[in-house]
Amino acid sequence: MPGADLADLGVAELAEGIRERQFSSAEATAACLARLKTIGPKLNAVAQIDEAFALAQADAADALLAAGRVPGPLHGVPMAHKDMMFREGRISACGTRILAGTAAEETATVLERLDAAGAIEIARLNMVEFALGPTGHNVITGHVRNPWDTSRITGGSSSGSGASVAARLVPAALGSDTGGSIRLPASICGVVGIKQTYGRVSRAGAMPLCFSLDHVGPLARSVRDAAMVLEAICGPDPRDPTTLDVPQPDLLTTLEEGVKGLRIAVPGDEAFADCDSEVMAAFHAAVETLKRAGAEILPGRLPDLDRANRLTTLVISVEGAAYHANWLRERPQEYGAQTRARLLPGLYQPAVRYLEALNLRGPLLAEFVELGLNGADAFLMPTSPVPTPTIAETDVGGDAGAVQKVIAIARYTRLGNFLGVPAISVPAGFDRRGMPIGLQIMGRPLDEALICRVARAYERETDWAGRRPNIA
Numbered sequence: 001m002p003g004a005d006l007a008d009l010g011v012a013e014l015a016e017g018i019r020e021r022q023f024s025s026a027e028a029t030a031a032c033l034a035r036l037k038t039i040g041p042k043l044n045a046v047a048q049i050d051e052a053f054a055l056a057q058a059d060a061a062d063a064l065l066a067a068g069r070v071p072g073p074l075h076g077v078p079m080a081h082k083d084m085m086f087r088e089g090r091i092s093a094c095g096t097r098i099l100a101g102t103a104a105e106e107t108a109t110v111l112e113r114l115d116a117a118g119a120i121e122i123a124r125l126n127m128v129e130f131a132l133g134p135t136g137h138n139v140i141t142g143h144v145r146n147p148w149d150t151s152r153i154t155g156g157s158s159s160g161s162g163a164s165v166a167a168r169l170v171p172a173a174l175g176s177d178t179g180g181s182i183r184l185p186a187s188i189c190g191v192v193g194i195k196q197t198y199g200r201v202s203r204a205g206a207m208p209l210c211f212s213l214d215h216v217g218p219l220a221r222s223v224r225d226a227a228m229v230l231e232a233i234c235g236p237d238p239r240d241p242t243t244l245d246v247p248q249p250d251l252l253t254t255l256e257e258g259v260k261g262l263r264i265a266v267p268g269d270e271a272f273a274d275c276d277s278e279v280m281a282a283f284h285a286a287v288e289t290l291k292r293a294g295a296e297i298l299p300g301r302l303p304d305l306d307r308a309n310r311l312t313t314l315v316i317s318v319e320g321a322a323y324h325a326n327w328l329r330e331r332p333q334e335y336g337a338q339t340r341a342r343l344l345p346g347l348y349q350p351a352v353r354y355l356e357a358l359n360l361r362g363p364l365l366a367e368f369v370e371l372g373l374n375g376a377d378a379f380l381m382p383t384s385p386v387p388t389p390t391i392a393e394t395d396v397g398g399d400a401g402a403v404q405k406v407i408a409i410a411r412y413t414r415l416g417n418f419l420g421v422p423a424i425s426v427p428a429g430f431d432r433r434g435m436p437i438g439l440q441i442m443g444r445p446l447d448e449a450l451i452c453r454v455a456r457a458y459e460r461e462t463d464w465a466g467r468r469p470n471i472a
Contacts, residue, residue, distance in 0.1 A: 006027060006031035007168050007169065007170075009028075010221050010222050011220055011224075011225035014078075014171055015073060019065070019076075021065070025077075025078070028077070028078055029054050029058040029076075029078040030055070032078045032080075032122060032169060033051055033055075033078075033123075036080065036164070036169050036170070039147075039471060040164070042145070042150070043144060043145045043146075043147055043160075044126060044141070044144050044145055045144050045145075045160040045163045045167070046123055046126065046164070046169075047141065047160065048083070048091070048124045050090075050121065050123060054120055054121070054122035057120040057121075058078070061076035061118060070118070071116065072117035072232070073117055073118070073228060074114065074117040074119040074229070075117075076120065077119050077171065078119075078122045079120065079122065079170050079171065079229075080121065080124065080169070080170045081111070081121060081125060081174040081175075082124075082125055082131075082160065083095060083125055083127050084131060085205070085206050085216070086106060086205045086206065087111055088104055090103060093141075094127065094130055094131070095129040095131075095141050095157075096130055096140060097335075098331060106205045107205055108202075108204065108205030109203075109205055109239060110174060110205075110206065110216050113232055114174075125158075125161050125173060126160035127156070127157050127159055127160055129141075129335070129338075129339045130207070130339055131156075131176055132157065132209060132320065133157055134155065134156050134180060134181070134184055134409045135153045135154075135155065135389075135391075135394045135409060136154040136157070137156070137338065137396075139338070143391050144163050145391075146163060146435075148435055149388075149433070149434065150471075151392075152388045153388060155181075155185035155186075155187065155384075155409070157175075158173075158175025158176060158177070158181050161174065161182075162175070162184075162185025162186060162188065162189035163189055165191045165219050165221055166191050166468075167469060167471055171221065172219065172220040172221075172225055173219050174217070174233075175216075176206060176214060176217075177193075177216075177217060178210050178214050178215070178316060178417060179316065179413060179414040180413025180416075180417070182195050182215070182217050182425075183423060183438070183440060184383065184413060184425075186425040187436065188435070190427045190430075190464070190465075191219055191427065191465075192221065192222060192223055192226045192427070192459075193218070194226050194422070194424045194448070195217050195416055195422065196217055196422050197244070197420060197421065197445050197446050197448065198417075199243050199244035199420070200243075200244060200246075200249070200446070201216050201217060201230075201233050201235075201243070202216075202239060203240050203242070204237055204239035204240040208323055209323070210316045210319040211242070211319055212315055212319060213315060213319075213417040218230050223426065223452055223455045223456040226424070227252055227255060228251075228252070231248070231249060231250075231251050231252070235248055244446075249446070250449060251448060254449055255453055256460075259294050259295040259453070261294065262294075262377045262450075262453075263296045264290060264295045264296070264297055264376055264379070264380055265374050265378070266287055266379075267299070267300045271301075271381075272302075272381070272385065276387050276431075278431045278432065279387065282382075282431075282439070283381075283428070286458060289461050290457065290458055292461070293458070295454075295457075300374050300380075301372050302372065302381065303364060303368055303371075303372055303415060305415060308415045308418050308419075309411065311360060311364075311418060312415075312417060314353060315357050315358065316346075317342075317345055317346035317349060318349050321347045321349075325347065328343060328347070361419065361420070365419045365445075368415075373444065377447075378442065378443050378447075379442040382428075382438065382439065383425040383437075383438030384408075384410070384411070384413070385408060385411055385412055386405070386408050387433065387435060388435040394409075413440070421443060422442065422443050422444075422446075423441065423443075424441050424455045425438040425439065425440050425441075426439050426441070426455045426465065427464035427467075428458075428464060430464075430467075436464075439458065441455050
């Protein structure tokens with residue numbers, strides 16, 4: 001297989017090919033590095049390439065294989081990650097001037113676990129400043145461009161991760177998700193993104209934004225690939241006291257079992273009155289696809305999104321401001337104007353309101369499980385209710401409607417963060433402009449295996465995940 005073609009392969013294909021010695025990790029890594037260096041700048045997706053480190057790790061992986069040792073399921077597979085996963089001694093700027101030039105003092109647990117699984121980190125990817133924004137805008141590092149149409153947004157805040165996976169620069173990437181920042185880029189760039197149950201994956205050594213809502217998870221080009229990466233990074237961690245001491249998820253054993261006999265809750269159209277007609281058409285088609293595949297469709301009830309989104313905004317505002325308080329006082333001019341404007345209100349929120357918001361999470365989760373799922377195994381909704389806008393249309397310094405467009409993009413994703421339930425976005429079609437549309441599948445706490453199974457059943461019945469943007 002020609003080396004230049006190896007960047008087109010997914011995680012599972014690369015892992016198998018390296019393990020079977022059809023090609024080397026060094027060859028796969030070189031192919032991805034070439035894409036990162038040639039296509040990456042066209043999308044402004046790459047923060048920094050670690051070429052020497054990457055090639056050394058790939059050579060080490062090949063040497064281990066030659067010695068008969070395969071340390072993990074991702075052995076030799078090259079990946080790149082959002083520029084907020086710290087590695088000791090390395091600079092991760094988190095999309096901001098404030099951390100530019102600051103070397104990390106620790107390595108993120110998720111990177112340690114990918115290292116242990118055999119994966120190779122070859123680059124760091126651009127992101128929204130401090131992971132605070134759903135569109136991908138960043139006035140400091142520049143906006144990341146969508147590979148399907150470079151005038152349009154990628155979704156944020158894991159903008160470089162979504163664009164890089166979609167454009168075949170790398171087979172998978174880690175992102176973070178506080179209000180939809182994995183699922184939105186996945187949906188808008190036409191790839192798969194998983195936000196697992198809160199506490200499944202350690203956030204230690206990853207830049208915090210909102211400790212009550214932050215998640216770290218994978219973006220990949222198939223459900224299987226995303227599941228493989230997620231399995232590798234799950235597990236309790238003494239460095240992150242919010243992690244859950246529960247058995248590791250087994251996502252692959254049941255992945256191909258299909259949806260026959262499963263019950264899936266779908267809200268009525270009145271719940272999506274604010275949803276674009278093309279997005280709704282794709283959603284209806286997805287429901288019918290799962291129904292034909294054998295799923296039983298039950299009526300579900302969408303929780304009060306306005307209330308959930310207000311509560312989410314409050315929690316992000318307060319916890320984000322608490323983390324940034326010293327910098328906001330001492331270095332306010334170094335923030336981008338949009339980031340600073342979103343953080344400052346959190347300094348003035350009453351503590352009582354914040355605690356009330358946290359106390360409502362339990363009752364709202366119980367309501368979702370009892371009434372939203374209505375006895376079903378999974379819950380369906382669009383990932384985002386709006387067609388992908390242009391970068392200019394969602395520039396908050398632009399027209400008066402820009403702010404509302406920004407708010408609308410994440411309207412359907414924040415619920416999963418506030419409740420802490422697992423959610424996955426999978427490609428579900430394209431609009432008339434040729435831009436991807438995402439389907440969101442949510443489940444009960446700790447039921448990642450089931451939502452991956454539903455997502456894979458849908459993926460198997462369609463060809464959306466196999467399509468690729470025309471960028472070279």
